[in-house]
Amino acid sequence: MNQIMKISVTVNGVLYERSVEPRLLLSDFIRHELGLTGTHVGCEHGVCGACTILFDGAAVRSCLMFAVQADAHEIVTVEGLSPDPQHLDALQEAFWEAHGLQCGFCTPGFLMTLKPFLAQNPDPSDEEIREAISGNLCRCTGYEHIVDAVKLAAAKMKESSS
Amino acid sequence: MSKRYIGQRIKRNEDPALLTGQALFTDDVHLPGMLHVAFVRSDYAHGRIRSIDASYAREMPGVVAVYTAADLGAYWRPGPPLVSPPPVKGAIFNARTQVPLAKDKVRHVGEAIVMIVAESRYIAEDAVEQVFVDIEALPAVVDLEKALAPDAILIHEDLDSNLAAYIFQQKGDYESARAQADVVIKRRLYYDHGIAAAMENRGIVATWDAKTQRLTMWDTTQAPVVIRNGMAAMLGLSESQVRVIAPFIGGGFGPKIMMFYPEEVLLPWASMQLQRPIKWIEDRRENFFATTHERDQIHWAEIALTKEGRVLGFKDEFIHDTGAYDPYGLTVPINSQCTLLGCYDVPNYASEFKVVFTNKTLVTPYRGAGRQHGVFVMERMLDIAARQLGIDRAEIRRRNFIPPDKFPYNNELIYQDFVPLVYDSGNYEPALDKALEMIGYEQFISEEQPRLRAEGRHVGIGVVTYVEGTGIGPYEGARVQVESTGKVNVSTGIGTQGQGHFTSFAQVVADQLGVSPRDVHLVTGDTDQFHWGTGTFASRGAVVAGNAINAAAAAVRRKILAMASRELEAPEEDLELVDGVVRDKKNPEFAIALKDLAAKANPLRGAVRPGTEPGLEATDYFGPERGVTANGVHAMILEVDPETAMIKILKYVAVHDCGTVLNPLIVDGQVQGGIAQGIGNAFYEKIVYDDNGQLLTASFMDYLLPTSMEVPSLDIGHETTPSPLNPLGTKGTGEAGAIPVGPLFAQAVEDALAEYDLEVLEIPLSPNRLFELLQSKNKDA
Numbered sequence: 001m002n003q004i005m006k007i008s009v010t011v012n013g014v015l016y017e018r019s020v021e022p023r024l025l026l027s028d029f030i031r032h033e034l035g036l037t038g039t040h041v042g043c044e045h046g047v048c049g050a051c052t053i054l055f056d057g058a059a060v061r062s063c064l065m066f067a068v069q070a071d072a073h074e075i076v077t078v079e080g081l082s083p084d085p086q087h088l089d090a091l092q093e094a095f096w097e098a099h100g101l102q103c104g105f106c107t108p109g110f111l112m113t114l115k116p117f118l119a120q121n122p123d124p125s126d127e128e129i130r131e132a133i134s135g136n137l138c139r140c141t142g143y144e145h146i147v148d149a150v151k152l153a154a155a156k157m158k159e160s161s162s
Numbered sequence: 163m164s165k166r167y168i169g170q171r172i173k174r175n176e177d178p179a180l181l182t183g184q185a186l187f188t189d190d191v192h193l194p195g196m197l198h199v200a201f202v203r204s205d206y207a208h209g210r211i212r213s214i215d216a217s218y219a220r221e222m223p224g225v226v227a228v229y230t231a232a233d234l235g236a237y238w239r240p241g242p243p244l245v246s247p248p249p250v251k252g253a254i255f256n257a258r259t260q261v262p263l264a265k266d267k268v269r270h271v272g273e274a275i276v277m278i279v280a281e282s283r284y285i286a287e288d289a290v291e292q293v294f295v296d297i298e299a300l301p302a303v304v305d306l307e308k309a310l311a312p313d314a315i316l317i318h319e320d321l322d323s324n325l326a327a328y329i330f331q332q333k334g335d336y337e338s339a340r341a342q343a344d345v346v347i348k349r350r351l352y353y354d355h356g357i358a359a360a361m362e363n364r365g366i367v368a369t370w371d372a373k374t375q376r377l378t379m380w381d382t383t384q385a386p387v388v389i390r391n392g393m394a395a396m397l398g399l400s401e402s403q404v405r406v407i408a409p410f411i412g413g414g415f416g417p418k419i420m421m422f423y424p425e426e427v428l429l430p431w432a433s434m435q436l437q438r439p440i441k442w443i444e445d446r447r448e449n450f451f452a453t454t455h456e457r458d459q460i461h462w463a464e465i466a467l468t469k470e471g472r473v474l475g476f477k478d479e480f481i482h483d484t485g486a487y488d489p490y491g492l493t494v495p496i497n498s499q500c501t502l503l504g505c506y507d508v509p510n511y512a513s514e515f516k517v518v519f520t521n522k523t524l525v526t527p528y529r530g531a532g533r534q535h536g537v538f539v540m541e542r543m544l545d546i547a548a549r550q551l552g553i554d555r556a557e558i559r560r561r562n563f564i565p566p567d568k569f570p571y572n573n574e575l576i577y578q579d580f581v582p583l584v585y586d587s588g589n590y591e592p593a594l595d596k597a598l599e600m601i602g603y604e605q606f607i608s609e610e611q612p613r614l615r616a617e618g619r620h621v622g623i624g625v626v627t628y629v630e631g632t633g634i635g636p637y638e639g640a641r642v643q644v645e646s647t648g649k650v651n652v653s654t655g656i657g658t659q660g661q662g663h664f665t666s667f668a669q670v671v672a673d674q675l676g677v678s679p680r681d682v683h684l685v686t687g688d689t690d691q692f693h694w695g696t697g698t699f700a701s702r703g704a705v706v707a708g709n710a711i712n713a714a715a716a717a718v719r720r721k722i723l724a725m726a727s728r729e730l731e732a733p734e735e736d737l738e739l740v741d742g743v744v745r746d747k748k749n750p751e752f753a754i755a756l757k758d759l760a761a762k763a764n765p766l767r768g769a770v771r772p773g774t775e776p777g778l779e780a781t782d783y784f785g786p787e788r789g790v791t792a793n794g795v796h797a798m799i800l801e802v803d804p805e806t807a808m809i810k811i812l813k814y815v816a817v818h819d820c821g822t823v824l825n826p827l828i829v830d831g832q833v834q835g836g837i838a839q840g841i842g843n844a845f846y847e848k849i850v851y852d853d854n855g856q857l858l859t860a861s862f863m864d865y866l867l868p869t870s871m872e873v874p875s876l877d878i879g880h881e882t883t884p885s886p887l888n889p890l891g892t893k894g895t896g897e898a899g900a901i902p903v904g905p906l907f908a909q910a911v912e913d914a915l916a917e918y919d920l921e922v923l924e925i926p927l928s929p930n931r932l933f934e935l936l937q938s939k940n941k942d943a
């Protein structure tokens with residue numbers, strides 16, 4: 001158990017080489033080894049979705065993976081969505097405008113779940129949006145403003161691509 | 163002052179940091195040399211600790227310290243009682259508060275027994291497995307009614323029963339009202355309000371700096387000032403040596419209030435012992451049994467009415483579960499008792515409750531804080547009466563509303579803030595009318611429902627009302643300062659857990675000072691910035707802190723006007739504050755920027771006028787004489803599939819009145835979020851203990867929070883009856899959405915299943931439970 005493994009992971013475009021215990025969770029690696037604390041942990045048993053990241057482009061729960069499984073893979077976290085708080089991307093802007101967050105703890109997980117969803121479904125219906133976020137728990141908003149935010153984001157993205 | 167920003171749907175100042183992962187939450191605090199904590203917790207609900215063997219754990223590499231109750235020495239003492247019982251004649255209250263680590267007995271599953279401190283959380287959890295606690299199991303007290311049986315085993319052996327408290331309150335004379343009644347209806351009702359389940363678990367980081375002799379603590383608390391003062395007293399430090407920071411908090415909803423949780427008390431102490439920073443972050447499993455719950459009450463209710471449906475009197479007896487300890491006093495059951503009468507003018511009321519100790523997690527307020535239980539009882543009894551008397555459900559409510567000319571309305575009962583509950587203002591019929599119109603009540607009942615029923619569908623409608631006593635004292639305060647950059651700094655003592663304080667409070671300041679809300683920077687929950695206040699609870703932020711900030715900003719405004727009048731040589735009445743400048747209304751070119759005034763107010767050389775205070779700064783406070791009462795009406799249409807007992811909400815309407823609204827976008831969010839929690843409470847979430855006091859629902863696989871599939875799109879309507887009790891006219895709104903959803907479900911389900919003649923006298927329901935109720939009806943038939 002105490003053996004240490006070397007891994008190299010690309011996170012938000014930066015290559016990190018680290019030595020880790022095989023049992024280290026990927027969520028803990030991202031948060032505590034790399035200091036990227038925007039990825040949150042709400043349950044550590046795969047239900048809440050707060051820890052969602054992009055793993056080779058797909059939304060996955062980082063609390064259900066070990067850091068060693070990320071060796072030679074590419075990760076994007078919420079910190080990778082925009083360069084700084086003054087320059088939000090269309091999805092973040094839409095969450096801001098539609099009041100899609102209250103305490104904001106669940107928000108990074110929602111954003112990371114929605115990134116690939118919107119890429120594949122540029123014009124989603126309410127039903128599709130609700131389904132897409134049904135694996136992410138939010139205790140504050142009651143989801144309605146999140147659904148509004150996703151619709152707004154889709155509209156913004158369409159506008160900027162046309 | 164102009165109302166340019168108050169009332170606007172302004173997007174929030176705090177969001178960019180949250181949306182980019184830059185906002186600091188407690189678990190994001192990382193300090194060099196930081197140690198990590200894990201706890202050995204009781205597997206037994208009730209038992210006597212025979213021995214603790216931590217010798218293996220102490221020897222493990224990476225383990226720095228292991229503490230049992232004995233190792234705490236004189237620091238071991240039960241937590242402070244937080245809320246004293248209300249001054250009601252004949253009240254009984256036995257205070258038994260939680261302990262930092264269990265010493266002789268364990269009283270609920272999950273009670274902390276041993277604290278392990280290690281170089282990493284992984285090592286600390288390894289060490290937890292190596293501690294052997296020998297416990298002699300005792301029978302567990304789980305059932306509320308059996309808790310008071312003469313042969314019940316005692317949870318606190320120095321008491322002669324498991325009774326924690328008893329209160330009787332009344333107004334008028336129920337028995338004589340009963341004697342005049344045409345009908346008297348009695349029922350036993352059960353209401354269980356589960357757990358807050360904030361997405362962020364609790365956490366604490368503490369660090370003692372020997373060089374500056376100061377303790378700093380990041381804490382997921384709703385009441386940082388109270389924690390600072392309490393920790394200073396416990397640790398023998400002066401208050402100025404302790405800084406408590408409540409950073410961004412991932413949802414509060416009640417249980418993160420000033421609990422002096424065992425972990426909260428232990429971490430700072432251990433940091434001083436070990437002279438190193440130290441962190442503990444609760445995991446979700448711990449959150450289920452170590453963070454407080456709200457849970458259940460059993461009511462025996464009796465309503466006396468005329469045949470026209472006028473309520474002459476109401477009598478209620480109930481049992482309330484407080485869990486293993488009762489540090490939070492009687493807030494929850496008092497709220498149930500006082501909120502039961504709701505929007506109704508009930509002349510005679512007699513209510514008594516018993517609070518019992520059980521071998522379960524402690525009970526403290528969770529969003530609604532006992533109000534749900536009371537509202538459920540009254541609303542259900544009205545429904546049953548309406549059915550029995552053949553009166554429409556909305557109509558029976560209307561007939562009993564407190565008329566608008568009866569405000570302020572004295573309910574004569576002592577409320578949680580220790581003064582008689584007086585409703586400050588209200589106008590209930592317009593809210594009901596609006597809700598009925600929005601849901602299409604008449605049309606649904608006369609056309610749609612018969613048509614759908616003919617198609618074999620089971621659709622029902624419900625309509626319920628509630629009041630919420632909000633915004634109670636004692637007080638909050640704030641300091642407002644215009645910087646020489648022209649930006650405005652505001653600090654206040656309450657914590658913030660997502661309510662948008664950074665924005666709605668900025669709007670208040672912006673209107674007073676004529677600046678943009680984006681230029682108002684708010685600090686909440688850092689005791690080094692502001693160290694007076696009590697906390698964020700009881701829907702009081704916008705009322706009490708909001709008005710304190712308004713008062714402080716108004717004081718700064720007066721300073722600005724006085725100074726600008728001298729500078730511009732114009733009378734104050736001729737001046738206005740707009741877009742960051744003070745100018746002459748008639749000659750707008752006569753102007754001076756706030757930043758220049760601020761710089762002049764803090765001169766570096768020369769003399770100042772006698773008595774001058776430096777800067778454009780003021781501190782002020784707001785302490786209401788009593789709380790303010792918000793109200794609302796919810797209505798819903800839902801469909802039930804009697805085969806599977808699954809439900810689908812077809813339409814949901816909420817009309818509420820929280821006085822002046824600072825930011826409707828934020829208020830809508832609060833109402834929507836509250837309703838989502840209410841829906842969870844009504845149909846999905848249930849805390850289940852078995853007969854041994856084992857918690858069977860300690861994960862999100864077992865305790866079902868509503869997702870985007872269960873919470874429908876909601877229609878929200880606003881009424882505005884400003885409170886006369888505070889200058890802004892605000893009433894609290896944080897808890898409102900969550901309060902009436904249980905009885906609304908019960909009513910709509912009964913209506914949808916009219917042919918089964920169900921009476922739903924319990925919440926939560928679930929598909930399973932509803933199926934059982936239907937089965938029992940099938941059997942009767």
Ligand code: FES
Pocket residue numbers: 040041042043044045046047048049050051052061062063064
């Ligand atoms: S923390 Fe990973 S799903 Fe909840």
Ligand code: FES
Pocket residue numbers: 100101102103104105106107137138139140141361412413660
């Ligand atoms: S905004 Fe608080 S959990 Fe979603």
